[in-house]
Amino acid sequence: MTELTRRDLLGGAGMAGAALALGPLAAPAPAGAAAPPAGKQAPGFYRYKVGSFECTSVTDGARTFPMPDMFVRNVPKAEALAAAEAAHMPKGMVTVPFTPQLINTGSKLVLIDCGFGAGMFEQSKGAIGQLMSNLAAAGIDPKSVDVVLMSHLHPDHTNGIRAADGSMAFPNAEIMVPAKDWAFWMSEENAAKAQSNEMMKGYFANVRKVYAGIENRVTRYEWGQEVAPGITAIDTHGHTPGHTSFAVQSGSSKLLIQSDVTNIPELFLRNPDWHVAYDIDPQEAAKTRHRFYDMAAAEKALIAGFHFSFPSLGYVEKDGSKYRLQPVRWSPVI
């Protein structure tokens, strides 16, 4: 076989049969001769530097689920499914990862967003709720976290402040929330208006449950504020009224933590005018996306995306009226 043919590459019964005839290596090996399978993924953390800051992407996991009918509100479902399939997601399904960022500024250990909470690990059969075990694998003691900084108050970003037993998962941390999101979700008037929308009703109830009894421990921050050393809050509203991104700067190095400027990039960074079901003000969210990515592309800025595939870091490029995410190369050293 000296020609590379389709059959060579793609195998199938024909090739296996032909190969079996070639020699003794194809004979079945004794069962159980090989090492047992490990059955376990590598720990989901990744380290990188931004100037003198040591940063760690720490994933809370990923969910793969049948694409809901209105996952993309303003395009036909078939078109959204085609985009997911073109990105090699399983047919009919969508995969959404969830990845907080941990920034060690040298003086503060800052966790930006905190996942669904370890209580979701069992319920999701290990798919999500991985943050605490991945932090442990990374050698991070939750007691050493100084600040938990929320980009907005959706459950996948905020519920992880509670351990499974309801206690504080990061007992020594200041909890910082965007003032505008806090005002929105804590408004009785807004909550009353949301009762006719099951998704929004759930979100309002969730915020109240998660923050019940700890309202006084929460620091509200404003856009433009340096919320921790070198970490500045940026207005990227639309996804939620107080949705916030962060500029991290150390020396001449920069990182943009986009939070949910998009949901999964395969659909919503590629197609910035597509409206994900979870955007509260989809028109504003789309405007924010264009502004954010136009600037990031022009500056070749490194971006961390909560819903980007782990390690959730990349560069954005303009591609006509669309954008393309170029994931970072994994560096085996830091």
Next chain:
Amino acid sequence: MTELTRRDLLGGAGMAGAALALGPLAAPAPAGAAAPPAGKQAPGFYRYKVGSFECTSVTDGARTFPMPDMFVRNVPKAEALAAAEAAHMPKGMVTVPFTPQLINTGSKLVLIDCGFGAGMFEQSKGAIGQLMSNLAAAGIDPKSVDVVLMSHLHPDHTNGIRAADGSMAFPNAEIMVPAKDWAFWMSEENAAKAQSNEMMKGYFANVRKVYAGIENRVTRYEWGQEVAPGITAIDTHGHTPGHTSFAVQSGSSKLLIQSDVTNIPELFLRNPDWHVAYDIDPQEAAKTRHRFYDMAAAEKALIAGFHFSFPSLGYVEKDGSKYRLQPVRWSPVI
């Protein structure tokens, strides 16, 4: 600050100054208040399934070095550097990762290529020679490896069969090499002809050194042969005369291990007619690339690439006369 501006996103002294004026959070925190930096990357292994086979990408590391003048033989250096820079490599530099694949077929534990050898770890300041420590992190005992399968006999693929002290790194493994590569590198006539070319001279000397005294332990395999259960050798010559890729099949699931059909995809998968310095027959190597990627793109085949960024798995798409690599999404579970 309610408008997202370039200054918001990209920071700089102006913004930091403005933010400092906003409140007490910007005051310097006490030195040493945060947890100490870890200073260490996560272990470089990644698990995935191909049918019932448990596969593990295990990286040997990556080298970043000034791009040599003839790194791409048939385009001006400025063009090659521009492609590297467009892929966000450091200016003037090129980054090349090295990632063997470990396949547990259930009956055999097969390591495909084995890196530079742990002896290179110190010399490279930890950049390469990581395979053994990453295997250990993945819970793999080198004694449990049944087969070490070489795609070809370049040092980054083959030298890792030797431990730093010269003993066998995988003492119980059968060592399998492509018959055509073995014949090429072991030929005295070829070695004599190579003496005028420093790179080739070094390669010939290396093969002889690495295999000295273990020639009888080496099994030579042919293209088309099922070299281990479900793993079939494919002719992808050009990079070297015996350069081999592998089709891994379990049930209806398939994986193509391309080995060095390209060097780094940012340059040579994107531009399949570019000739990397290390291709022995660059015309044949380019033909192989087109055939391999045309088929892989048509079939949407999962590909592992030795020089792809860790976890070194992706899908290839046609893009006019070029190709584009779409890395897999990291799955936090297997």
